[in-house]
Amino acid sequence: MRIALSQSRATGLALIGALVVLASLTATASADIGTKIIERCTHGKSISGYSQRAYRRALQELPTEVEEYSDCANLIRRAQLAAAGGGSGPGAGGPGAVATPLSASERNALNEVPKTGAGPLRVGGHVVHPGVVHANISSAFSSLPDSLLALLAFLLACAAALGGRAIRKAVRAHRAG
Numbered sequence: 001m002r003i004a005l006s007q008s009r010a011t012g013l014a015l016i017g018a019l020v021v022l023a024s025l026t027a028t029a030s031a032d033i034g035t036k037i038i039e040r041c042t043h044g045k046s047i048s049g050y051s052q053r054a055y056r057r058a059l060q061e062l063p064t065e066v067e068e069y070s071d072c073a074n075l076i077r078r079a080q081l082a083a084a085g086g087g088s089g090p091g092a093g094g095p096g097a098v099a100t101p102l103s104a105s106e107r108n109a110l111n112e113v114p115k116t117g118a119g120p121l122r123v124g125g126h127v128v129h130p131g132v133v134h135a136n137i138s139s140a141f142s143s144l145p146d147s148l149l150a151l152l153a154f155l156l157a158c159a160a161a162l163g164g165r166a167i168r169k170a171v172r173a174h175r176a177g
Contacts, residue, residue, distance in 0.1 A: 034061040041072040047079045055080035 033050065034057035040047050041058075050058075058076050067073050102110065118130045144152075 034058040037076060038062060038066060038072060041075055042066060042070060047076060048082060050079070050083065052080060052083060055083065 033054045037047050037050060037054060037058035038061065047058075055076055059073065059080075062073055062076070120127050120129045122128070
């Protein structure tokens with residue numbers, strides 16, 4: 001009787017151990033799917049056929065360098081939209097994708113976009129024109145870091161010293177001649 005209980009306990013522990021290993025493998029596989037999509041994208045391979053969760057994970061895990069220096073973020077979003085559209089049929093963004101033509105009203109609305117714009121607004125007693133940047137010299141210098149301002153001051157002092165030296169040599173040469 002005691003041996004049978006030990007065997008069932010050992011079997012139960014083995015089963016629990018197997019479940020823990022299986023759970024860790026699936027967690028690792030789901031954690032690696034975002035990295036796999038990013039790697040496929042950076043190597044120019046197809047990134048279609050993944051789940052919405054996988055695309056979201058890839059966008060969350062996307063390194064800053066890849067986002068700044070490649071089009072992977074846009075490609076992953078397009079693949080995500082294609083997957084949301086359902087499959088690889090027309091309009092899903094796959095190799096056989098067909099663009100939907102614009103209707104006349106959509107084309108007119110698109111043509112009107114550059115012509116629209118906000119007018120000037122009064123903010124705090126001043127008129128603000130959207131799209132116009134008013135930068136005076138004080139705001140440009142106040143926004144620079146102190147280390148850069150120190151470097152600019154040092155370069156200005158060096159230029160003044162070299163200019164003064166050149167002027168002194170010119171004056172001495174003129175007096176001697």
